[in-house]
Amino acid sequence: MDQVKKNWWKLTGIVLLLYVIVGGLLFDVPQLDNLLQSIRSIYFHVGMWFGMIFILGVGLVFSIRYLSTSDPKDDLRALSAVKTGLLFGFLGLLTGMIWAKFTWGAFWLNDPKLNGAVVGVFIYLAYMVLRSSVDDREKRAKLAAVYSIFAFVLFIVFIMILPRTATFSIHPGIESNPALVPGDLAAEMRPVFYPAMIGWFIMSYWLYRIMFRVSVLAEMTKELSENKKTEG
Amino acid sequence: MGETKMLVVVLLLLIIFMGIAAFLFYLEKRLAHAEKELKSLKDAEEKKAAEK
Numbered sequence: 211m212d213q214v215k216k217n218w219w220k221l222t223g224i225v226l227l228l229y230v231i232v233g234g235l236l237f238d239v240p241q242l243d244n245l246l247q248s249i250r251s252i253y254f255h256v257g258m259w260f261g262m263i264f265i266l267g268v269g270l271v272f273s274i275r276y277l278s279t280s281d282p283k284d285d286l287r288a289l290s291a292v293k294t295g296l297l298f299g300f301l302g303l304l305t306g307m308i309w310a311k312f313t314w315g316a317f318w319l320n321d322p323k324l325n326g327a328v329v330g331v332f333i334y335l336a337y338m339v340l341r342s343s344v345d346d347r348e349k350r351a352k353l354a355a356v357y358s359i360f361a362f363v364l365f366i367v368f369i370m371i372l373p374r375t376a377t378f379s380i381h382p383g384i385e386s387n388p389a390l391v392p393g394d395l396a397a398e399m400r401p402v403f404y405p406a407m408i409g410w411f412i413m414s415y416w417l418y419r420i421m422f423r424v425s426v427l428a429e430m431t432k433e434l435s436e437n438k439k440t441e442g
Numbered sequence: 443m444g445e446t447k448m449l450v451v452v453l454l455l456l457i458i459f460m461g462i463a464a465f466l467f468y469l470e471k472r473l474a475h476a477e478k479e480l481k482s483l484k485d486a487e488e489k490k491a492a493e494k
């Protein structure tokens with residue numbers, strides 16, 4: 211019982227996503243030209259992207275916090291959030307590519323949102339490269355925190371602002387916020403879509419927490435072995 | 443036939459997802475154990491350093 215109390219939010223996320231798998235694949239969806247049954251991907255593909263944006267936002271908050279506190283744990287929190295965000299980003303790209311293949315006949319199309327998304331992922335990959343190129347811990351953390359702030363802003367520009375300046379996209383949303391504006395999403399899809407979003411948020415936060423704990427353990431092990439070396 | 447196939451896919455996905463969730467809980471358990479061990483090692487080292 212204690213475990214249930216302690217892990218209630220994780221269990222909620224699991225139950226929500228189990229419901230999304232069942233509802234997403236079995237419940238009724240509108241029959242639209244071209245999209246047909248592939249519209250069901252929205253519960254997974256969009257959910258993963260939302261989870262990624264949410265967790266990258268968490269990374270941004272910790273990067274800003276690191277600049278004011280200089281607490282190494284905040285740097286590790288930001289790093290873990292970016293790692294989780296990248297994982298969700300790759301999953302989002304993969305599910306999007308599969309969706310595109312069945313709807314548009316190709317894994318990749320010259321679409322402003324698709325190109326923006328991949329550029330956004332590359333911006334965060336550069337964050338990882340930047341971190342690995344600086345040896346001094348404090349310098350690395352400061353540099354990464356500043357970069358992370360710019361990266362998030364650029365990311366939003368590439369996936370939300372620039373695609374709206376295009377004249378055509380296979381993605382909805384040039385004129386509004388797709389799936390969030392009332393009337394944009396079919397009524398029969400909402401009972402699955404909204405729980406899916408909450409479920410993916412919880413999943414991304416859970417994975418982020420695990421990544422953070424692994425990072426802290428790795429740092430502690432490194433510290434202990436360094437101390438032993440200096441003693442020796 | 444189509445519906446049966448869909449049900450099999452749903453069942454498979456449910457099993458895979460539950461497997462992932464179970465693995466994450468197992469990972470957290472192992473992490474908690476490792477954290478405990480490392481903390482006791484760190485405490486022992488600090489004690490040793492204080493004694494010196």
